Amino acid sequence: AVNWLGYTYLYVRMLKNPSLYGAAESELAGDPLLEQRRIDLVHSAATILDKCALIKYERKSGQFQPTDLGRVAAYYYVSHQTVAVYNEYLKPTLSDIELLRLFALSKDFSNISVREEEKQELARLIDRVPIPIKENVDEPSAKTNVLLQAYISNLKLEGFSLLSDMVYVTQSASRLMRCLHEIVLKRGWAALAERVLNFCKMIDR
Numbered sequence: 001a002v003n004w005l006g007y008t009y010l011y012v013r014m015l016k017n018p019s020l021y022g023a024a025e026s027e028l029a030g031d032p033l034l035e036q037r038r039i040d041l042v043h044s045a046a047t048i049l050d051k052c053a054l055i056k057y058e059r060k061s062g063q064f065q066p067t068d069l070g071r072v073a074a075y076y077y078v079s080h081q082t083v084a085v086y087n088e089y090l091k092p093t094l095s096d097i098e099l100l101r102l103f104a105l106s107k108d109f110s111n112i113s114v115r116e117e118e119k120q121e122l123a124r125l126i127d128r129v130p131i132p133i134k135e136n137v138d139e140p141s142a143k144t145n146v147l148l149q150a151y152i153s154n155l156k157l158e159g160f161s162l163l164s165d166m167v168y169v170t171q172s173a174s175r176l177m178r179c180l181h182e183i184v185l186k187r188g189w190a191a192l193a194e195r196v197l198n199f200c201k202m203i204d205r
Contacts, residue, residue, distance in 0.1 A: 001042045002035065011038070052080045053087060068186050076179035081107035086180065092189040096131050099195065103180065104144035108172050112140045112165060121158055125150055144169055152202045173203045 005011055014021045014037065018028045023037050031037070046064050050057035054070035057063075066074075073083050089102045114122065114137070122137045129149035135142035147166045150157060151173075157163050181196040 001046075002038045005038045005042065006033070049080055052084050054080055054083060069183065072179060072182045072186070076175050076182070078176065078179050079107055082176070086183060090180075090183065090187075092187070092192055094192055096195065097134065099180075099192075099199070100131055100133075100145050100148065101135070101141065103148065103173075103176060104141040106144075106172075106176050108176060109140065109144045109169065112144050112169070114138055114140055114143050115161060118143070118159065118162055121162060122146055125155060125157075128155060129153060148173055148203075152199075152205075170203070174200065177203055 010021075011034070014023060014034055015028070018025060018034070018037075021037075023034060027037065028034065043059075046055065046057045047059075049055045049070070050064070052069075053067055054073055055064045055066050069083065072078075073080070085105050085107065086102065089098075089105070094102070119137050122143055125146045126133050126137060126142070129146055130153060131149060133142050133145050133149075135145070137143075143165070147162070147169045149155075151166055151170050157166060177196060177200045181193060181200055184193045184196055
């Protein structure tokens with residue numbers, strides 16, 4: 001991994017401007033190839049991935065290997081931050097309300113925000129969607145949830161900003177829901193897997 005990092009554009013930029021990437025000029029003088037910096041970067045990344053159960057990392061030997069969860073996340077291009085959320089909240093007894101809330105908490109939607117001019121329409125949509133949303137209309141996760149349900153239910157939206165956000169949510173929805181389905185399948189939670197699969201079908205209609 002350290003050698004591979006030496007072939008990346010990041011490494012080229014680190015050599016050109018080490019201070020911008022957290023390495024002092026003196027560090028470059030003592031270690032012109034920034035090998036220790038690369039070791040530190042790989043160790044930090046591996047530690048995070050190990051904590052999220054995406055790899056098994058043996059710190060003493062430096063060896064690591066992917067887990068089933070890691071392979072699923074890589075296949076569906078799901079970030080470790082999103083997997084950490086799934087690890088925290090996924091349970092075999094999740095209701096549909098909790099499942100859609102978990103989907104809406106995916107870090108892929110962290111840039112979704114609630115604009116003041118959208119609140120009235122979001123409140124109207126929350127009253128119309130089939131699965132209740134417990135979160136306040138001010139919460140971004142509520143907006144993500146309601147936009148997904150509005151898409152599935154073919155509810156008409158007013159306002160360009162909500163339409164553009166719906167496109168963003170629905171473009172990621174199939175990938176994330178199928179990732180959730182794979183995770184639940186691998187954990188052997190048959191009842192929940194069937195319900196997640198139903199949502200996958202609704203999204204991919």
